[in-house]
Amino acid sequence: MFLLAMLGLIVGVFGVIMGNQWLYLAYAMFLGELMLAYGIFLAPKRIKISRYRESIGASPSVWLKVAFISDLHLQPKKSKSWVEKIVTKLQAEKPDLLLVGGDMVVHDAIDIQAFEPIKNLATTYGGFFILGNHDYQDNPKLISQKLSSYGLQSLINTGVSLTIQGKELRLSGADDGYYGIGNSKILQRQDGTPHIALIHEPDLIQDIPEGQTDLALAGHSHGGQIRFPVIGALHVPSVFGRRADIGRKIIKGIPTIITGGLGEVGCRARLFNPPEIVIIELGI
Numbered sequence: 252m253f254l255l256a257m258l259g260l261i262v263g264v265f266g267v268i269m270g271n272q273w274l275y276l277a278y279a280m281f282l283g284e285l286m287l288a289y290g291i292f293l294a295p296k297r298i299k300i301s302r303y304r305e306s307i308g309a310s311p312s313v314w315l316k317v318a319f320i321s322d323l324h325l326q327p328k329k330s331k332s333w334v335e336k337i338v339t340k341l342q343a344e345k346p347d348l349l350l351v352g353g354d355m356v357v358h359d360a361i362d363i364q365a366f367e368p369i370k371n372l373a374t375t376y377g378g379f380f381i382l383g384n385h386d387y388q389d390n391p392k393l394i395s396q397k398l399s400s401y402g403l404q405s406l407i408n409t410g411v412s413l414t415i416q417g418k419e420l421r422l423s424g425a426d427d428g429y430y431g432i433g434n435s436k437i438l439q440r441q442d443g444t445p446h447i448a449l450i451h452e453p454d455l456i457q458d459i460p461e462g463q464t465d466l467a468l469a470g471h472s473h474g475g476q477i478r479f480p481v482i483g484a485l486h487v488p489s490v491f492g493r494r495a496d497i498g499r500k501i502i503k504g505i506p507t508i509i510t511g512g513l514g515e516v517g518c519r520a521r522l523f524n525p526p527e528i529v530i531i532e533l534g535i
């Protein structure tokens with residue numbers, strides 16, 4: 252960043268002296284550096300709320316508010332105060348249910364301690380989590396233990412049935428697609444009960460037989476993290492490519508909401524793709 256700024260300054264001075272094309276190059280570099288500075292210092296600190304309305308019951312008569320967050324990638328520069336900001340935003344939404352889609356840290360499991368403020372979030376039906384590939388790089392057991400101690404329930408390779416105002420909702424979760432143990436049966440609907448499958452990588456949709464869940468929620472792709480107008484994401488880590496970048500998609504016939512997540516990996520920057528909380532008005 253500093254080197255680019257210096258280079259821009261040199262080209263700028265040279266451009267003033269030489270004029271014409273050099274001046275245009277200096278302008279272009281200056282604009283590029285402004286975008287870079289925004290992507291590194293400002294964009295990762297914003298939070299946008301993306302809203303969806305999904306009806307997954309045959310005759311929905313009960314509506315609840317589901318908050319879905321993922322990919323916080325907690326690390327010393329995105330720590331407790333960042334989580335407090337997220338929790339404040341979530342509290343304002345008064346969610347009935349919280350789902351957490353994994354990749355809680357970058358690689359150091361101990362950084363999960365920054366997630367403690369989630370304890371302060373009140374929900375009607377509780378909070379549930381799965382882990383992502385980054386959570387397996389150090390000590391996944393510690394991360395699971397901490398999340399449980401913060402009041403969240405593990406959905407890793409398991410499911411729960413909730414009774415909500417007389418209606419049933421089935422939630423089930425996958426283990427991580429790279430390091431976990433696969434169990435596609437857990438991701439399927441049971442007895443026609445409205446069903447949500449929580450998966451970390453969108454690629455795990457391949458494990459769900461077509462039509463065997465009503466709604467899949469995924470993270471991992473960060474929406475490409477760096478996006479450009481018109482072009483979109485340059486790279487999305489998925490076999491589905493840019494089809495699995497961000498937003499609501501139909502993949503293999505399954506309605507799927509992919510969040511851009513709340514943290515960063517690799518270059519700690521975002522562009523045209525701020526950190527995101529997903530709120531779903533869910534009809535069952």
Ligand SMILES: [Fe+2]
Nearest residue numbers: 354383384471
């Ligand atoms: Fe991931």
